[in-house]
Amino acid sequence: MTGLWYREVFRDQLSLGVRVERTLHASESAFQRIEIVETPFFGKMLVLDGIFMTSEADEHYYHEMIVHPALCTAPRIARVLIIGGGDGGTAREVLRHPDVERCTMVEIDRAVVEACKAHLPEIGREAWDDPRLELRFEDGIEFVKRAPAGSFDVVILDGSDPVGPAEGLFDRSFYEGVKRVLGDGGVFALQSESPTVYEKVFYEIQATLRGVFGASHPYFGSVTLYGSGMWTWTMTGADPSQLRPERAAAVAERCRYWSPEIHRAAFAQPAEIARQLQALASS
Numbered sequence: 001m002t003g004l005w006y007r008e009v010f011r012d013q014l015s016l017g018v019r020v021e022r023t024l025h026a027s028e029s030a031f032q033r034i035e036i037v038e039t040p041f042f043g044k045m046l047v048l049d050g051i052f053m054t055s056e057a058d059e060h061y062y063h064e065m066i067v068h069p070a071l072c073t074a075p076r077i078a079r080v081l082i083i084g085g086g087d088g089g090t091a092r093e094v095l096r097h098p099d100v101e102r103c104t105m106v107e108i109d110r111a112v113v114e115a116c117k118a119h120l121p122e123i124g125r126e127a128w129d130d131p132r133l134e135l136r137f138e139d140g141i142e143f144v145k146r147a148p149a150g151s152f153d154v155v156i157l158d159g160s161d162p163v164g165p166a167e168g169l170f171d172r173s174f175y176e177g178v179k180r181v182l183g184d185g186g187v188f189a190l191q192s193e194s195p196t197v198y199e200k201v202f203y204e205i206q207a208t209l210r211g212v213f214g215a216s217h218p219y220f221g222s223v224t225l226y227g228s229g230m231w232t233w234t235m236t237g238a239d240p241s242q243l244r245p246e247r248a249a250a251v252a253e254r255c256r257y258w259s260p261e262i263h264r265a266a267f268a269q270p271a272e273i274a275r276q277l278q279a280l281a282s283s
Contacts, residue, residue, distance in 0.1 A: 016227030019039060019040060021040060044122070054089060062191070063090050064093055064256070066189060067090055070235050075153075075187075075238065079102050080100055083143075086107045087120060088113070088127050089123045090156060091130075091133055096251050097250060102134065103132050104152075106137075107136070107140075150182070154182075155178050155187075157178075157188070170204075190205075190233065193232060194230055196230055202232060209234060217235050221262075221266055230270075241264070
């Protein structure tokens, strides 16, 4: 693809178009179509099954926000599990924490990692060579089923939208498995979709998390590439207001978006969403 517009369509009602200068990679894996394209606005961009995943220009908004709220509040962060995250950005941010001793990344599609290493090395950067990273190519659902109870301090679900290979990562049985591998004091963080474009999915995630973990703490920001205005992540298992200052200080200077101030602001809930979440709690 060259000199054309690539469009992602949301629910057949909304689209985001990006002008493409050239295609760097296009392949079909056993799980999905993988494309990496070069654009004048976003730089290089990863697209899976026609869905915009990440780009050089704005990946930090997403990766810093999925990682640092959890790792800067969790009681322990020595053992971190990432489900998904084939571009390497989440692993990069996790491994910036010196208290992390082992980061296990379970990605179902080896072809995504290989394509990103070859054409998007700016995202994973030093993470791929960090000796603390254990990279496994297998189904994250099956991995969680087999993992010993209490074997991780933090689990981060960096999955795509709940369709295709990621569909099973958003149901109650998977969350129950995450709770088991975390044990007492463990923290779970995940991307939880747009509350405007994917409103039903957002509230279903909150309801399911609350049913399994007893609480959910959604937080809000924006990722330009996702074209929805507002994006959310959610964590559970720790009080998000209790930042651990030594951990925050260890990573904040190298962050492009996340900071202790952004962290505190992100957990403020828009009024209508707060009312809907209160109704969930009362039901």
